[in-house]
């Protein structure tokens with residue numbers, strides 16, 4: 001039997017507000033446990049939540065970025081359940097009327113084609129606290145600092161058909177929230193958490209199969225692996241005559257498997273009802289205009305412009321627009337040195353490799369855009385060959401200074417003086433009569449030997465194009 005995978009993602013992204021969604025308590029990460037949880041965050045009797053306008057502004061920005069309608073009126077609801085990290089017994093969320101309606105994003109598939117993925121909705125809600133299982137032998141600690149932190153839950157349509165598509169979609173949402181500045185997207189700190197709803201069905205079947213929901217995945221690699229495992233598990237189960245049950249599962253990265261956590265609650269288990277402490281949220285055109293007026297160029301538009309304006313390949317345009325910081329860096333290098341393609345090659349090649357290796361982000365690159373552009377100018381004016389430029393780049397990355405200073409200090413200037421190269425070639429030809437004879441007898445392969453000898457004699461500094469040309473002429477005799 002041929003199976004088709006169906007996936008829908010629910011992504012919780014923490015909104016970058018300074019205070020919580022319904023109180024003035026700080027949202028700063030890393031404070032001592034339970035020092036940033038006020039009576040409001042804990043839902044103690046006698047307090048009233050007040051909605052943080054900034055959280056609404058950020059949600060509206062997201063809606064605009066995915067072409068969604070912003071609800072003129074949305075409603076906060078109480079989702080009732082008890083869990084140790086939610087001592088007040090309910091989470092304030094949005095249910096029937098979310099602030100952001102249906103929108104869509106485009107993802108780039110591996111074969112280069114584009115697929116549109118529907119976003120069903122995005123709603124505002126508060127986060128719960130955090131259970132700390134590791135720090136206390138035999139006990140679980142509860143840190144309520146995170147309680148009341150604003151989240152935007154972004155729900156996709158079940159449009160994704162493979163783990164790879166799910167990852168591409170999640171990366172796209174991550175890219176968008178960071179571009180528009182509504183979240184830092186920091187996955188280690190839990191600012192971007194993904195739930196994957198996964199089901200399988202025989203190819204050709206119209207109705208969906210029963211899904212399992214894998215909760216709280218916090219890396220793209222784990223997302224891919226968790227879904228892969230889950231798809232295999234469901235197919236095997238069904239093929240053995242079993243049935244998938246609707247449940248919540250957890251992914252264990254050390255064992256690379258998903259495990260059942262609890263059977264899935266139905267919506268009516270939560271006894272949703274409009275929160276009596278909060279008025280409906282009303283948003284008018286002026287608020288939307290003010291919230292979205294300064295939206296930056298979005299990733300898709302930037303990618304298209306990079307292709308059109310700089311003649312970049314799909315691959316390079318995609319890579320260089322991964323983040324705004326990287327795109328800005330590339331554009332600065334291209335502008336200063338005037339050679340976009342050369343700039344693209346160096347930023348996506350040498351620079352990215354060096355940054356990855358030293359586990360650094362573009363925003364703390366030890367080589368500035370101006371410095372890299374300076375290096376590329378020395379390639380263009382033929383002071384440096386590509387090979388020498390790589391050496392200079394490495395020195396620059398180690399903080400040895402500007403391009404010209406490094407060239408001088410290391411004596412790396414390329415030799416482009418024809419006379420000097422000819423002298424070396426003449427000496428090498430004279431010293432290797434046997435190889436010259438072979439070459440002249442038609443053994444083209446020895447040409448490489450001569451190139452190697454000249455490069456060696458010049459300590460790698462002879463201009464390779466000139467070496468090739470002069471060698472050909474001289475060897476012909």
Ligand code: ADP
Pocket residue numbers: 006007008009010155156157158159197198199208209210211267
């Ligand atoms: P719930 O309210 O239980 O969370 P929703 O209907 O809101 O359920 O759906 C949650 C997520 O599950 C959405 O992203 C949706 O696309 C996805 N989903 C729904 N049905 C399926 C299915 N059969 N297989 C895979 N994903 C599904």
Ligand code: MG
Pocket residue numbers: 010
């Ligand atoms: Mg859900």
